[in-house]
Amino acid sequence: MREGLTRRQVIGGLAVGGPLAALGLAACGGDDGDAAAAAGTSVARDHSVPQEASFDPGPPVAPREPHTTFPAEAPPRSTTRRHEIVFEVDEHLREIAPDRTMLAWGFNIPGRPGRVPSPVLRVTEGDRIDFTLRNTGSLQHSMDFHAAKISWSRHYGAVDPGEEASFSWIAKVPGVFMYHCGVPPVLLHVGQGQHGMIIVDPKDESLLPPAREFAICQTDLYPGRNGEISDYARLQKGDPEFVVFNGYANQYTGENALRIEKGERVRVFVQNAGPSRWSAFHVIGALFDRVFVEGIYRENLTRGSQTLNLAPSQGAVVEFTVEEEGSYPFVSHDFHDHAKGAFGLFTTNGEKTAASG
Ligand SMILES: [Cu+2]
Known part of the structure; x- marks a missing residue:
């Protein structure tokens, strides 16, 4: 095991043609508009849905294991002050919508099946994290913790296949943060699912009183043909085929709706992992009583909020209480994305509600 990285290709220094060429992908050159801009001319950009949007993805490819609902319950507060976290790189076929795989x-914990998003980590302000990335994949990968105040050049470099790297850091700032692979093109590595959420609880437990807690991560997905990696051209255009919560389109609907109770405090750790779309997280029929965007500080508290605006990478804590029995859809209020799968339900009584909302 290496402490830090002694051999790396620093982010930004890896030629796109390397791993992408090995995967049969085109290098990411500019489009006609970019070329025209460079030449000082103007070309109208085509914002219509490209032909690929309706292409036949081919017959379904069965994933290694059938899709099971991604647990939306947040892990409990940590009880230890030192966390040894080992991640392996896991390349697997994942189902992202009915009959649609990529x-x-x-990143996964050794011995556990790989999932996307990667595991939700939860620590407390002041805790020490001893982290190891074991690259069991076939390409270079890396780790970037947004919750850490450490040197990018010393710790976040690429790890070669078959190697591992370790570094330690202290979680000094409470909040909801992203972690992700930073190997170029980051657009592809994050788009492929190399991201996750780390919750850093404040030391002062009174800031987050008891509640039913969920962790929900929004991502935009650009699958290629069934069973293949992302469509890089669509990634570059920012034109996702699906926008999902916790990895699967319209996942928390029907019998998988998230159960809550009338009158109880509900807390949602929300993250927008992107890689490119903004998130407008909204719960229909509820107002957020308390909102902490990014770091958790008393002065950062908002009361009475309808929609949470998160740029790619940002996280927040929202809390609400429902006053009537029933179901309460949660959506991205960017309805372009809602229509692509950013939809789910909280329910007090298991009402069956169509996924269309
Ligand atoms: Cu990677």
Whole structure:
């Protein structure tokens, strides 16, 4: 095991043609508009849905294991002050919607099946994290913790296949943060699923009183043909085929709706992992009583909020209480994305509600 990285290709220094060429992908050159801009001319950009949007993805490819609902319950507060975290790179076929699969690159805990998003980590302000990335994949990968205040050049470099790297850091700032692979093109590595959420609880437990807690991560997905990696051309255009919560389109509907109770405090750790779309998280029929965007500080508290605006990478804590029995859809209020799968339900009584909302 290496402490830090002694051999790396620093982010930004890896030629796109390397791993992408090995995967049969085109290098990411500019489009006609970019070329025209460079030449000082103007070309109208085509914002219509490209032909590929309706292409036949081919017959379904069965994933390694059938899709099971991604647990939306947040892990409990940590009880230890030192966390040894080991991630392996996991390349697996994942189901992202009915009969729709893509090859994912994820991080997983050794011995556990790989999932996307990667595991939700939860620590407390002041805790020490001893982290190891074991690259069991076939390409270079890396780790970037947004919750850490450490040197990018010393710790976040690429790890070669078959190697591992370790570094330690202290979680000094409470909040909801992203972690992700940073190997170029980051657009592809994050788009492939190499991201996750780390919750850093404040030391002062009174800031987050008891509640039913969920962790929900929004991502935009650009699958290629069934069983293949992302469509890089669509990634470059920012034109996702699906926008999902916790990895699967319209996942928390029907019998998988998330159960809550009338009158109880509900807390949702929300993250927008992107890689490119903004998130407008909204719960229909509820107002957020308390909102902490990014770091958790008393002065950062908002009361009475309808929609949470998260740029790619941002996280937040929202809390609400429902006053009537029933179901309460949660959506991205960017309805372009809602229509692509960013939809789910909280329910007090298991009402069956159509996924269309
Ligand atoms: Cu990666």
